[in-house]
Amino acid sequence: MRRSTALLVVAVLAGLLWTSRSNPTDPAAADAAPAAAPPPAAAVFALDTVVFDAGRCADSGYLCEGLAAEGESRAIRWPDGTPGLSVRVPLPEGVDPAVADELQRQAAAGIREWQGRPLPLTLLPPAARDQTADVEVHWVRSLTDDRVGQAAVRWRVGPEGAELAVLDFVLATHRPDGTPLDPHRLRLTAAHEMGHVLGLPHSDHEDDVMYTFNTATRLTFRDFRTLEVLYSLPAGALVLTR
Numbered sequence: 001m002r003r004s005t006a007l008l009v010v011a012v013l014a015g016l017l018w019t020s021r022s023n024p025t026d027p028a029a030a031d032a033a034p035a036a037a038p039p040p041a042a043a044v045f046a047l048d049t050v051v052f053d054a055g056r057c058a059d060s061g062y063l064c065e066g067l068a069a070e071g072e073s074r075a076i077r078w079p080d081g082t083p084g085l086s087v088r089v090p091l092p093e094g095v096d097p098a099v100a101d102e103l104q105r106q107a108a109a110g111i112r113e114w115q116g117r118p119l120p121l122t123l124l125p126p127a128a129r130d131q132t133a134d135v136e137v138h139w140v141r142s143l144t145d146d147r148v149g150q151a152a153v154r155w156r157v158g159p160e161g162a163e164l165a166v167l168d169f170v171l172a173t174h175r176p177d178g179t180p181l182d183p184h185r186l187r188l189t190a191a192h193e194m195g196h197v198l199g200l201p202h203s204d205h206e207d208d209v210m211y212t213f214n215t216a217t218r219l220t221f222r223d224f225r226t227l228e229v230l231y232s233l234p235a236g237a238l239v240l241t242r
């Protein structure tokens with residue numbers, strides 16, 4: 001691997017937890033922390049730097065808080081020129097066929113919540129395997145550590161500029177205690193993980209779909225505003241706050 005592609009590789013792992021609001025700071029239930037970022041290489045790649053003062057942060061949803069909380073000060077997002085993302089949500093196995101159909105439908109609907117903000121999203125047919133999707137969703141019966149969903153992306157600067165790739169997108173059909181995840185919760189979980197795929201950090205407010213815990217009832221203005229500001233920044237820009 002050439003040096004230019006080996007530098008500045010950041011893997012972001014994030015999960016959505018199923019838990020009550022009563023113990024969000026329980027260390028045993030802490031959400032996945034992003035992998036430690038290597039030293040910034042802005043001097044090598046001449047990446048942009050943007051400075052957010054308090055007023056700009058206040059008008060940027062939870063972008064400043066999210067980047068600070070996850071120790072990642074980069075505007076990690078799909079680069080300009082990305083034509084859109086294709087997504088495949090297969091039918092989950094091991095559940096009643098009618099339930100599987102509903103879960104697939106709700107997961108796809110959750111992902112579509114971000115449609116055109118700004119990337120066009122194309123949901124491929126669940127069973128079609130003749131097309132490669134940018135985002136392949138995988139189902140599991142349940143996850144460990146109170147999780148109900150999980151996503152991982154890899155971001156790096158290569159010879160062609162900023163690159164982003166989806167490493168993992170997992171949805172659980174059941175909560176960690178074995179009870180089925182209801183379709184509405186699943187829809188919000190899928191929206192949360194797709195938010196990570198688009199580059200969003202966690203919110204610091206329980207009403208937002210990007211909050212660490214599964215407490216939102218819908219996507220909020222703050223969710224959409226944070227994504228809008230993220231995509232107004234140069235891909236990979238260093239975000240400084242003062």
Ligand SMILES: [Zn+2]
Nearest residue numbers: 014015016212
């Ligand atoms: Zn998350």
